[in-house]
Amino acid sequence: MKIAILGASGYTGFELLRILAAHPDAEIVAVTSRQRKGSGISEVFPSLKGFYSLKFADPEDFGKIRVDIVFSALPHGASQDVIPVLLESGNRVIDLSADYRLKDPDVYRIWYGEHKSPGLLKKAVYGLPEVHRKKVQKASLIANPGCYPTGAILALAPLVKKGLVRPGSIIVDSKSGVSGAGRGAALETSFVEVCGGFKAYKIGSHRHAPEIEQELKGLLKEDVSVTFTPHLIPVSRGILTTAYAELRKPLNLSEAHSIYRAFYGREPFVRVLDEGKFPDIRDVRCSNYCDIGVWADGVGKRVIVVSAIDNLVKGASGQAVQNMNVMYGLDEKTGLEHPPAAV
Numbered sequence: 001m002k003i004a005i006l007g008a009s010g011y012t013g014f015e016l017l018r019i020l021a022a023h024p025d026a027e028i029v030a031v032t033s034r035q036r037k038g039s040g041i042s043e044v045f046p047s048l049k050g051f052y053s054l055k056f057a058d059p060e061d062f063g064k065i066r067v068d069i070v071f072s073a074l075p076h077g078a079s080q081d082v083i084p085v086l087l088e089s090g091n092r093v094i095d096l097s098a099d100y101r102l103k104d105p106d107v108y109r110i111w112y113g114e115h116k117s118p119g120l121l122k123k124a125v126y127g128l129p130e131v132h133r134k135k136v137q138k139a140s141l142i143a144n145p146g147c148y149p150t151g152a153i154l155a156l157a158p159l160v161k162k163g164l165v166r167p168g169s170i171i172v173d174s175k176s177g178v179s180g181a182g183r184g185a186a187l188e189t190s191f192v193e194v195c196g197g198f199k200a201y202k203i204g205s206h207r208h209a210p211e212i213e214q215e216l217k218g219l220l221k222e223d224v225s226v227t228f229t230p231h232l233i234p235v236s237r238g239i240l241t242t243a244y245a246e247l248r249k250p251l252n253l254s255e256a257h258s259i260y261r262a263f264y265g266r267e268p269f270v271r272v273l274d275e276g277k278f279p280d281i282r283d284v285r286c287s288n289y290c291d292i293g294v295w296a297d298g299v300g301k302r303v304i305v306v307s308a309i310d311n312l313v314k315g316a317s318g319q320a321v322q323n324m325n326v327m328y329g330l331d332e333k334t335g336l337e338h339p340p341a342a343v
């Protein structure tokens with residue numbers, strides 16, 4: 001497959017290049033960056049020396065490219081400037097930004113401002129294969145899920161889909177490594193500001209909250225409100241999410257576990273841990289896995305679910321490649337089947 005990557009000089013762009021270097025069906029034919037145009041891939045990413053001979057192109061010179069898949073790893077806003085044209089030229093597009101994730105243009109406006117191609121919001125498929133695999137197969141535009149929403153939705157989907165959760169009771173408490181903020185230099189994500197600290201941010205105002213609510217509402221078929229608090233932790237990558245919810249009836253631990261095992265039993269990238277075990281971001285590092293641990297005591301109605309993902313892989317570029325595999329009828333695991341780099 002011929003592949004172009006827009007915004008390939010950022011962190012998710014790097015991850016796409018790293019993963020696709022080992023994908024037997026992928027040939028990267030174009031990569032863009034405004035600041036690094038003319039540089040070779042290994043000048044920008046020395047770890048990729050020997051894997052690519054391509055140079056970064058200016059997105060302005062990109063023109064009407066026609067390939068099998070375009071990955072857009074641009075910031076939100078910039079993605080919607082180019083995606084309508086790419087679709088008109090017959091490309092299938094996987095957008096890693098938030099531009100096409102929200103279905104309702106009014107909700108988009110509240111959180112991000114006016115959308116430039118609102119007609120495409122309904123057409124885009126939310127690319128979480130564990131929930132929307134059939135739609136992903138036929139999609140021409142994939143809205144690749146946000147990193148926090150991936151961890152939160154996978155943590156809650158089995159119980160929510162079964163209608164077991166009270167819709168107003170969900171609390172999602174997530175902690176992310178600093179690469180979640182992208183590669184651009186910013187004071188608040190610089191080493192000295194982050195190292196040794198641990199803080200909550202954007203309380204009550206993070207843009208991933210409506211995305212989590214939209215997808216859980218789709219599963220529950222009822223309005224869902226989520227209390228979502230993200231935190232920044234001084235590691236480069238990984239998201240640990242602890243989700244709390246009230247159940248409509250008590251579940252004991254083995255009942256809760258069997259619901260998760262049944263829901264994810266055939267999923268190649270979701271690993272439900274044994275009873276009493278809870279995940280660690282180390283154990284999914286640099287991999288497309290989402291590890292999940294479940295707690296319930298059969299007495300109270302509270303359930304606690306912990307998920308761990310790598311924000312740049314299952315939370316972004318790995319999931320994007322998983323979606324590409326699904327769209328082209330390839331084995332979903334192609335290029336993604338390596339063990340995590342836990343140490």
Ligand SMILES: NC(=O)c1ccc[n+]([C@@H]2O[C@H](COP(=O)([O-])OP(=O)(O)OC[C@H]3O[C@@H](n4cnc5c(N)ncnc54)[C@H](OP(=O)(O)O)[C@@H]3O)[C@@H](O)[C@H]2O)c1
Nearest residue numbers: 007009010011012034035073074075076097180182183316
């Ligand atoms: N980081 C994560 O964990 C994560 C997870 C899920 C989703 N995402 C989403 O994925 C997208 C990429 O994230 P990232 O972390 O890789 O960001 P990043 O490291 O900041 O990289 C952004 C890329 O886009 C290019 N770019 C920036 N502004 C542009 C513009 N106006 N027009 C054209 N190109 C532009 C940059 O290169 P030049 O400036 O040289 O053009 C760079 O290649 C974002 O929408 C982000 O929200 C990120």
